[in-house]
Amino acid sequence: MPEIKPYYNSTIICPVCNKQIQVTKVRSKFVKLIKQDEDFCPYYESINPIFYEAWICGNCGYAAHSTVFNNATTNDQRVILNKLKGKWTKREFSGERDVEKALEAFKIVLYNLQLRSGSFSEFAKICLRLAWLYRYKGEWVNEHKFLKFSYDYYKKSYTGEYLKDGKLDEYTCMYIIGELARRLGNNEEALQWLGRLITASARADEKGRIPPVILENTQNLIYDIREAQKKKKMSGTEYDNKKTS
Numbered sequence: 001m002p003e004i005k006p007y008y009n010s011t012i013i014c015p016v017c018n019k020q021i022q023v024t025k026v027r028s029k030f031v032k033l034i035k036q037d038e039d040f041c042p043y044y045e046s047i048n049p050i051f052y053e054a055w056i057c058g059n060c061g062y063a064a065h066s067t068v069f070n071n072a073t074t075n076d077q078r079v080i081l082n083k084l085k086g087k088w089t090k091r092e093f094s095g096e097r098d099v100e101k102a103l104e105a106f107k108i109v110l111y112n113l114q115l116r117s118g119s120f121s122e123f124a125k126i127c128l129r130l131a132w133l134y135r136y137k138g139e140w141v142n143e144h145k146f147l148k149f150s151y152d153y154y155k156k157s158y159t160g161e162y163l164k165d166g167k168l169d170e171y172t173c174m175y176i177i178g179e180l181a182r183r184l185g186n187n188e189e190a191l192q193w194l195g196r197l198i199t200a201s202a203r204a205d206e207k208g209r210i211p212p213v214i215l216e217n218t219q220n221l222i223y224d225i226r227e228a229q230k231k232k233k234m235s236g237t238e239y240d241n242k243k244t245s
């Protein structure tokens with residue numbers, strides 16, 4: 001019997017050029033989550049399904065997150081075909097991916113979003129994944145750069161579109177903005193966003209709308225930030241004492 005691989009190719013029709021293409025998917029039974037960071041960056045025992053979330057048509061260059069790949073509008077179709085005409089080198093993107101290949105694929109998705117002026121929430125999601133990929137590689141400067149992009153896009157989508165499109169609820173969005181602010185070293189702003197969530201949870205009509213895991217994560221995060229601030233204050237005091245003694 002041939003060995004079953006953790007990934008397999010699936011044939012789909014590209015919604016932009018209408019050609020048959022192959023995308024690679026991961027078999028769920030091989031996906032074993034070990035842990036998640038506070039911003040939901042996941043770590044897996046072996047195969048990482050995040051690597052396969054960026055789908056690309058090797059024929060025309062259209063690319064999107066797998067969950068919205070088929071949502072290309074006729075306007076997107078026109079824009080992508082026009083703007084990539086003569087610029088795209090046909091190539092294959094199916095098969096096993098390592099972190100480098102995943103980075104390349106997500107950057108093509110990001111480029112596509114720029115071409116077709118994607119929504120803030122799409123930009124935010126793709127930039128967050130790029131930050132995670134750099135985190136896996138231990139490249140802090142690049143991770144920080146994409147965390148900042150993601151943070152800015154989440155804030156824009158929170159004030160603009162998020163609440164309407166309903167894909168990510170208001171409170172998960174609030175939590176992510178708070179967590180990204182913390183990661184970017186802005187604890188005061190993080191506490192403001194997380195504090196708003198806690199305030200909302202005190203209202204009976206709102207509490208039911210907050211996913212329990214988000215509320216729990218928020219409480220943990222506020223605790224961690226306060227502890228870090230206390231420690232910083234204490235070490236600052238020690239330093240002051242040494243200076244004056």
Ligand SMILES: [Zn+2]
Nearest residue numbers: 014017057060
């Ligand atoms: Zn295509």
